[in-house]
Amino acid sequence: MIEVRNLTKYYGSLCAVNGVSFTVGDGEIVGFLGPNGAGKTTTIRILTCFHPASAGSATVAGHDVFTESMAVRARVGYMPESVPLYVEMRVREYLRFRGKIRGLDRDTRERSIARVTERCWLTDVIDRPIGHLSKGYRQRVGLADALLHNPPVLILDEPTIGLDPTQIRATRALIRELAEDHTVMLSSHILPEVEATCRRLIIINKGQIVASGTPAELRERITGGSKIIVEIKAPAEQAATAIRKLDGVRAVETHADGDWCSLAVSSDSDRREAIFRLAAQHDWPLRELRRDVATLEDFFVKIVAGARDAHSVAHTTGDQQR
Amino acid sequence: MRNTIAIMERELFSLFFSPIGYIVVAGFLLITGVIVLVTGSIAPGKPATLRSVFDFTPYVLTIIIPAISMRTISEEYRSGTIETLTTAPVTDTQFVIGKYLAAMIFYTIMLAGTLVYLVLMMIYGNPDVGASLASYLGLLLLGASFTAFGVFTSSLTKNQIVAWMLGMVPLMLFVWFAAFIVQHAQGGLRTAFQKINVLRHLDQFNRGLITTESVVFFLATAVFFLFLTTKVVESRRWR
Numbered sequence: 359m360i361e362v363r364n365l366t367k368y369y370g371s372l373c374a375v376n377g378v379s380f381t382v383g384d385g386e387i388v389g390f391l392g393p394n395g396a397g398k399t400t401t402i403r404i405l406t407c408f409h410p411a412s413a414g415s416a417t418v419a420g421h422d423v424f425t426e427s428m429a430v431r432a433r434v435g436y437m438p439e440s441v442p443l444y445v446e447m448r449v450r451e452y453l454r455f456r457g458k459i460r461g462l463d464r465d466t467r468e469r470s471i472a473r474v475t476e477r478c479w480l481t482d483v484i485d486r487p488i489g490h491l492s493k494g495y496r497q498r499v500g501l502a503d504a505l506l507h508n509p510p511v512l513i514l515d516e517p518t519i520g521l522d523p524t525q526i527r528a529t530r531a532l533i534r535e536l537a538e539d540h541t542v543m544l545s546s547h548i549l550p551e552v553e554a555t556c557r558r559l560i561i562i563n564k565g566q567i568v569a570s571g572t573p574a575e576l577r578e579r580i581t582g583g584s585k586i587i588v589e590i591k592a593p594a595e596q597a598a599t600a601i602r603k604l605d606g607v608r609a610v611e612t613h614a615d616g617d618w619c620s621l622a623v624s625s626d627s628d629r630r631e632a633i634f635r636l637a638a639q640h641d642w643p644l645r646e647l648r649r650d651v652a653t654l655e656d657f658f659v660k661i662v663a664g665a666r667d668a669h670s671v672a673h674t675t676g677d678q679q680r
Numbered sequence: 681m682r683n684t685i686a687i688m689e690r691e692l693f694s695l696f697f698s699p700i701g702y703i704v705v706a707g708f709l710l711i712t713g714v715i716v717l718v719t720g721s722i723a724p725g726k727p728a729t730l731r732s733v734f735d736f737t738p739y740v741l742t743i744i745i746p747a748i749s750m751r752t753i754s755e756e757y758r759s760g761t762i763e764t765l766t767t768a769p770v771t772d773t774q775f776v777i778g779k780y781l782a783a784m785i786f787y788t789i790m791l792a793g794t795l796v797y798l799v800l801m802m803i804y805g806n807p808d809v810g811a812s813l814a815s816y817l818g819l820l821l822l823g824a825s826f827t828a829f830g831v832f833t834s835s836l837t838k839n840q841i842v843a844w845m846l847g848m849v850p851l852m853l854f855v856w857f858a859a860f861i862v863q864h865a866q867g868g869l870r871t872a873f874q875k876i877n878v879l880r881h882l883d884q885f886n887r888g889l890i891t892t893e894s895v896v897f898f899l900a901t902a903v904f905f906l907f908l909t910t911k912v913v914e915s916r917r918w919r
Binding site: 403406407408409410428431432434436438440442443444445446447451455456458459460461503 | 682683686687689690693694697698759760761762763764765766767768769770771917918
């Protein structure tokens, strides 16, 4: 549905997106994740025909975003990040206007407005001026607008930013529901957000894709580095030496805290049972024994930080050469 | 066509919704009213003609028309609605023409407010209606050309006041000092300035003459600036 090849965008001399390639299949729901300024919005704006790319190409619903811009625009429902609206208009007037410029005839337009207002919980505010609505309601007006012409592709830029927790849940549920009959691409800089709604994640940083895959796949890539956290009442050195002797233990970090000491045990496999037996054998009281499962959040932070380090290294060597 | 009309309707809605629209209309009607009063256009014993009003109006319009057109495109940039508009299946030309037509309709409605003086004259005297209608046609065409310039300046910035200034200053220089410029220019330059002298063209209409040259002049400048506007809107995408 969406196919992006080597997309590059420069703003003056600043490279916002650098050779990004990915595809989003029919009916997929994909999260586009990255820290602020990673190039998410730029990529999305190219896909929605707001900006042309500096290099590379992209097709949406089988049409090239540059040469067949009108066909793409007719098939995409887009909600920009800041949800710009005409504040002086009432919700119904606004949706009517949007329906008109999307080429919906009067009957279809009125039916579509009824459908999207119900779906986005706007029925209560349909005759209120948009300027009087709260951020949450405006966000829903933006979403209603994106759904108005029932497009096969939905592109949502930060759809839940600025909403309260209840609204976030409701919006997530709505997006999941929409994914049943639409191809959805949404962006966010908050990982739990995309993890909760998307089946596949694309992580972008500094204008480049640093990882992509299902949340499970991404998580798998980091569980190898999992740790066991032990808090034990024992002399720190003695406990550490004993644990190091266990099979599969690679390293132990200790941190003494009065009579107690806490140990972070890196191991290839889950060694909790062995640690428990060891403690029982030495009669060391144990108050905590848990496996510190790396979260996707850690992964996200790690990749983003990693990419940043690599970037700064590249910069320093570049400077030295100069 | 439907897109152009939809954009025009929406823009008109905003123009009539904003206080600026009403202030502009009130300001224009007040000034023309004062001109009628000061020039003694409606007074016993005077010839029943609105000539002096028509002579003064272009000076006022250099300020008023940019105030009508200033918000058309700049406001879309400021509020960010340009993003939802240009990602909908609307061409840049439809967008620009829709905006332009809205400003033109607003201007026409405002200008129609001054018809009251013509009607008063027809009740109490015997004015040359044909010549007055020619003058109105002249003002409409002048408005068409000024509005196109105003929409063009509105496309250059996201700030309405900047758009107003950018529209007003060149128009003022051009209209207020037209006679001076023509007088001091020499040779070919002088002929060129005479050709594009807005007041000379308008004067034709005020004499009751509708010449092809003047009609084409106003329409051609309007088309020229609308073309430039679409180019500006297009080029802003690349930034």
